[in-house]
Amino acid sequence: MSLSELQKHKLRGWLKSKNVHPTCVSCGGTDWGAGEIVSAPILDTDGARLEDSHVPMVQLVCTNCSYLMLYAAVPIGLP
Numbered sequence: 001m002s003l004s005e006l007q008k009h010k011l012r013g014w015l016k017s018k019n020v021h022p023t024c025v026s027c028g029g030t031d032w033g034a035g036e037i038v039s040a041p042i043l044d045t046d047g048a049r050l051e052d053s054h055v056p057m058v059q060l061v062c063t064n065c066s067y068l069m070l071y072a073a074v075p076i077g078l079p
């Protein structure tokens, strides 16, 4: 799911409030763009997918090399 302009604003505000200024581990760049909200399934101890359980994450994408960073979306207030 693409971020709306309001969600991008919320993400930028959250990153600023946490003093997050990431450096890209791939190229050393410091310019990032908002990507998508993605979701990963939660697995039980046997590796089976739990029904209706997932972890939403928001992508930060390096504008130089497209390396991706993921942040938990819920604490940021992004559904």
Ligand SMILES: [Zn+2]
Residues within 6 Å of the ligand: 024, 025, 026, 027, 028, 029, 062, 063, 064, 065, 066, 067
């Ligand atoms: Zn990069």
